[in-house]
Amino acid sequence: MPKELTPEIISLAVERLRALADETRLRIMISLREAGEMSVNDLAANLQQNQPITSKHLSVLKQTGIVGSRKAGTQVFYFIKDDTVFEVCDLVCAGVRRHHQALSRSAGIL
Amino acid sequence: MPKELTPEIISLAVERLRALADETRLRIMISLREAGEMSVNDLAANLQQNQPITSKHLSVLKQTGIVGSRKAGTQVFYFIKDDTVFEVCDLVCAGVRRHHQALSRSAGIL
């Protein structure tokens, strides 16, 4: 845990966690991680989701500083701005796996 | 990112992120990290929150495997079960700080 855990930092951390705690947004992050950068339409197609919804989710991610954007003509390319979110995802997934396996074990025992 | 990112793992990761993405629950985690383990009432007092609310949040954290509990008489002591959440918090807070500082800098320039 960081040195100074002020209420403001806590609040911002919650905001960032909330931004990641959504399936569509997490899938956006996964796509961006793989592709480097993507336009809104490409992302929407990749997620099999509407363009407006994709755009809205991207704005949430951008607001918290997780992703950035680059304009190229009529398109807007989004990219991951803060690489630490990858480590966050890795850690969360690792924890999920452990918990999942523990549950499977106890279910097997029962 | 872990090797196999199945829909199930993604869904579980979202569930765990959601569990952390709440100010009260994050403060519970901070308290537990500092104290090792705490009873529900102690936590409620520490958070200056009702006992039922604290209990409800603890059940959310427990459901996702983030915390565990130990019964001692009429009391129930909760403790952190998955240490990776600390690293998650550290990473998120670090990212938040960077973003926050970047915003401060650009605000100073303007």
Place this chain on the structure above:
DNA sequence: AGAATATATTCCTGTATGGGAATAGAGCCT
């Protein structure tokens, strides 16, 4: 058993939010 304490659960309410549909805005092209 009855009282007291500690925890969990239920019901209710207001708010926040994800998704859908329609629309507005921005930039390129002829």
Place this chain on the structure above:
DNA sequence: AGGCTCTATTCCCATACAGGAATATATTCT
């Protein structure tokens, strides 16, 4: 300018959820 493509925004609806109050459950003690 007009049309076209891409993106952002708005409105609406249904759902989820945090918080509060009251209550139920469990355990210890006399």
